[in-house]
Amino acid sequence: MSKLFWAVAFACVVISPVLAQDHTKVESKHYKLAFENEWVQVVDVHYGPHEKSGLHDHPGGVVVVLTAGHLRFTDQDGKTKEVYAKPGESRWYPAFKHKVENLGDTTYDAVYIGIKTKPLASKTGPDSPQPALNAQTAKILADYIRASLKR
Secondary structure (H helix, E strand, O other), X not given: OHHHHHHHHHHHHHHHHHHHOEHHHHOOOOEEEEEEOOOEEEEXXXXXXXXXXXXXXXXXXXXXXXXOEEEEEEEOOOOEEEEEEOOOOEEEEOOOEEEEEEXXXXXXXXXXXXXXXOOOHHHOOOOOOOOOOOHHHHHHHHHHHHHHXXX
């Protein structure tokens, strides 16, 4: 019985990091880390024509679309959703595990800005201060998005 307990405990320790499926590690072909601090993670997204990803997840965040795309998202339960993305469009995506397939004949490029922190419940409300980006971080993000849109 003791051996079974330790085998299960070991399996949980080994498997739990795999279940997290960090997109910049397990899908480095499609996701490249561009900038990161304690509040945000900015990631370049690139899918060639008809490329597919493996199962991965992101923190909730905003996608800024650089090139048009027709994508299929499949969540961890097999539920699918097709998205038609237009250049310049921005969309909010909650955190979820999924696979992505570029259904188009052209490449798809975007920038994903993942939000890493959540406001404390006791500090939320219309008058509560939100963490402000420092001037350097704001400039880096603005310059990065402007440069990405010029591609």
